[in-house]
Amino acid sequence: MAFESLTDRLQNAFSKLRKKGKISETDLRGAMREIRLALLEADVNFTVVKNFVKTVRDKAIGADVLKGLNPTQQIVKIVNDELVKIMGDQAVDLNKSPKIPTIIMMVGLQGAGKTTTAGKLALKLKNEQKARPLMIAGDVYRPAAIDQLVQVGQQIDVPVFQLGTDVDPVEIVRQGLQKADEENNDYVIIDTAGRLQIDEKLMDELSRIKALAHPNEILLVVDAMTGQNAVNTAEGFNNQLDVTGVVLTKLDGDTRGGAALSIRAVTGKPIKFIGQGEKMTDLDVFHPDRMASRILG
Numbered sequence: 001m002a003f004e005s006l007t008d009r010l011q012n013a014f015s016k017l018r019k020k021g022k023i024s025e026t027d028l029r030g031a032m033r034e035i036r037l038a039l040l041e042a043d044v045n046f047t048v049v050k051n052f053v054k055t056v057r058d059k060a061i062g063a064d065v066l067k068g069l070n071p072t073q074q075i076v077k078i079v080n081d082e083l084v085k086i087m088g089d090q091a092v093d094l095n096k097s098p099k100i101p102t103i104i105m106m107v108g109l110q111g112a113g114k115t116t117t118a119g120k121l122a123l124k125l126k127n128e129q130k131a132r133p134l135m136i137a138g139d140v141y142r143p144a145a146i147d148q149l150v151q152v153g154q155q156i157d158v159p160v161f162q163l164g165t166d167v168d169p170v171e172i173v174r175q176g177l178q179k180a181d182e183e184n185n186d187y188v189i190i191d192t193a194g195r196l197q198i199d200e201k202l203m204d205e206l207s208r209i210k211a212l213a214h215p216n217e218i219l220l221v222v223d224a225m226t227g228q229n230a231v232n233t234a235e236g237f238n239n240q241l242d243v244t245g246v247v248l249t250k251l252d253g254d255t256r257g258g259a260a261l262s263i264r265a266v267t268g269k270p271i272k273f274i275g276q277g278e279k280m281t282d283l284d285v286f287h288p289d290r291m292a293s294r295i296l297g
């Protein structure tokens, strides 16, 4: 299960404090050390951890928590509030175009869950907003990728625009957008190519698609299981493409927490959705407060 070890270790640190009744500054320092190690082991970015621990300690001391009633409870609250804060405080909505269609471009490394998430998002828009999305198959390097998107489209009854693998992706997107205009689709979701790692050719292609499509939303899909790599990937994509949001996938797996806790602080970009399974319905809006509660257990 996700965050299991992080949750255990945080709870362990708090229960040690709770047993003390009265807490000295040394006890607080000890607890903060444990929290720091727990976060580092959960693969949270080093700078994020450093700032987090300092803020919690300053707040606990500043608020005279140690002299008050239920000091541990208050420390848990401070930790909770800071977790919420580093994850962005509030849920952030999908950007919407004032006139249709709203164009969403999915980007990310191969295997992160782009194609699956494109389908999940299309289904969500369809179910929740009665939207009529069109998906565009822009990954021309793997024939299987187009087939996969077509299959996803059939499964959720959403049309897929594709021109096979022999056409430049920018041209596919251009024609796909034309099709969406003709069909009055209110959302267009562009699936793009991924690679095993960021390279210049991929970024150049994605930049060209961006320049043509002027997407309202560039959603970066990252695999939560890859921890700090997910964060580095996010930074790389964001530097090149100035993404507008992040989707964190595979949070149903045995992930440690590093990506969820670092991405916002490192990139400044909000996590908008989380993927929590392989089914088309397994996509949820990201709520920092709910995620913090889940991490604290």
Ligand code: GDP
Pocket: 108, 109, 110, 111, 112, 113, 114, 115, 116, 117, 148, 194, 221, 249, 250, 251, 252, 253, 274, 275, 276, 277, 278, 282
């Ligand atoms: P792409 O290469 O980025 O397009 O990645 P895919 O959409 O093909 O996804 C790669 C694999 O990850 C597939 O087997 C998906 O079913 C799986 N996957 C995607 N999102 C999730 C998720 O949230 N949870 C789980 N468990 N698997 C996921």
